[in-house]
Amino acid sequence: MSTIPRIQSPAATDRLPMTLPRLAEKKRLGEPIVMVTAYDFPSAQIVEEAGVDLVLVGDSGAEVVLGYSSTVPVSLEEMLMLTAATRRGLATPLLVADLPFGSYEASDEQAVLSAQRFVKEAGAKAVKLEGGGPTSVSRVGAIVAAGIPVMGHVGLTPQSATALGGRRAQGRTAARALDVARQARALEAAGCFAIVFEAIPAAVATELTKLLAIPVIGIGAGAGTDGQVLVLHDLLGVYPGRAPRFAKQYVELRSQMVDAVSAYADDVRAQRFPASEHTFSIDPDELEGFRAGISDL
Numbered sequence: 491m492s493t494i495p496r497i498q499s500p501a502a503t504d505r506l507p508m509t510l511p512r513l514a515e516k517k518r519l520g521e522p523i524v525m526v527t528a529y530d531f532p533s534a535q536i537v538e539e540a541g542v543d544l545v546l547v548g549d550s551g552a553e554v555v556l557g558y559s560s561t562v563p564v565s566l567e568e569m570l571m572l573t574a575a576t577r578r579g580l581a582t583p584l585l586v587a588d589l590p591f592g593s594y595e596a597s598d599e600q601a602v603l604s605a606q607r608f609v610k611e612a613g614a615k616a617v618k619l620e621g622g623g624p625t626s627v628s629r630v631g632a633i634v635a636a637g638i639p640v641m642g643h644v645g646l647t648p649q650s651a652t653a654l655g656g657r658r659a660q661g662r663t664a665a666r667a668l669d670v671a672r673q674a675r676a677l678e679a680a681g682c683f684a685i686v687f688e689a690i691p692a693a694v695a696t697e698l699t700k701l702l703a704i705p706v707i708g709i710g711a712g713a714g715t716d717g718q719v720l721v722l723h724d725l726l727g728v729y730p731g732r733a734p735r736f737a738k739q740y741v742e743l744r745s746q747m748v749d750a751v752s753a754y755a756d757d758v759r760a761q762r763f764p765a766s767e768h769t770f771s772i773d774p775d776e777l778e779g780f781r782a783g784i785s786d787l
Contacts, residue, residue: 523544549591573613585615587617588619589601621643630681640680645686646710670690693714724739
């Protein structure tokens, strides 16, 4: 029997919930914005207690939680499940959900229906979609017109990484940097409340952050943006090998997790676990009655 408490909602907190006006105010005041990914209930509880401002249920969950080789295969239903689980662990951060590949590109109507499902079924407060071209800009406008806040995403956009030549930095020439600038301005004009800049030269991101009136959240875009986002599993060191260039690993949990499970396996094989303190007792008279009755079965 598990000893994990059956917690159905996050603990009470004295922090105010993050809202879009508060987010805009943080940019105006120059207060750095903290965003992190989460994909399930326990992860959400951790980032809630840590006091982050924004939580993104990113389609990166396809890789770090569901085991896909890229973000492309993850389905709308899978993303809805991850978002709903995360929602149940949060009280104060603003919850943003990624629209997965294939859930918004076909038409404005498809994009609105997908976004509505994230809000209605999974409890998201906003959605995020990738790209700043005409299609993405049109989808942003339609979703915002339907009353759902949208976060944009320019630079390296993993859903279209193949068309970009792989997962590589974007905007490293004047012409490409101007393309990023045009996309960001178009997303702002379409109604995005914030934009993620991924894998963009720091100097370019700094200039564009000054240009835009809405908050810019960077990942691999330097310290000149209004805030930062990291994948939870990268900053916790859950996976082996080198973390992405733009990520900082704050702890190395993988080896600790492996050691803990190995110690458990050793205890089971050596019959050290479970010990008496891990078991339940029965009154001796009841035990005798059970033994007498079991012979008749």
